Amino acid sequence: MVKDELKVKRIKNGTVIDHIKANRALNILSMLNLPDDETPIMVAINVESSHMGKKDIIKIEGRELSQEEVDKLVLLAPQATLNIIRDYENIRKSPVELKDELVGVVKCSNPNCITNSNEPIENRFYVQNKEPVKLRCYYCERTMDYEDIESQF
Ligand SMILES: [Zn+2]
Incomplete structure (x- = not known):
């Protein structure tokens, strides 16, 4: 683990x-329907980052994200790194990546x-721009930016 990741305890x-991206951790928690009554969560907001200046970090104990949650996470935090921890080992570390097309996410x-x-038609969007995010509806061509997306969670 890199030094700046040790500010909160390991899970x-x-x-x-x-x-x-700094100051987005609370939006992400809300998207994940957290906090709930039992999940231990540690959040760091606006901490120093060697690459990014400032960043946020979220540690969620005893829970892994579903694919649907990862698809939403990438919209809210396009530069994020997702680490899955099992028995203190980091078993998977991957940058989250926005696809060119999103189906059923927003x-x-x-x-x-x-x-x-x-009509039983699933939402479908083209990703016009990744950062800042801009989506265009496949059916009506409405474009949506970060604020439009974030307000849904
Ligand atoms: Zn539409």
Whole structure:
């Protein structure tokens, strides 16, 4: 582990999300429906980072993220690193990566979009820009930026 990751205690099993853009940790927790009544969580906000100036870190004990949560995480924190910890070992460390197309991850902000009707059509977006994120609806062409996406979680 690098020195600046040791500011909060190590966890035995769970998830460490590192290199989150500063001040976005609370949005990410809200997206993950955390905190809840039982999950221990450690959050560092606006800590020094050698690469990024300032960053946030989240450590979640006893929980790993689902693919759907990872897909949302990448929208909120495009530079983040996802670490899966099992028995104090970092078994997987990967940068999260935004795909060129997103299906079923976020809702279109256009109330008249066909994906918001009663039709059984799944949300689908082209990723027009990754950072800052900009999505375009496949069906109605509405574009969505970070604020539009974040407000859904
Ligand atoms: Zn749409």
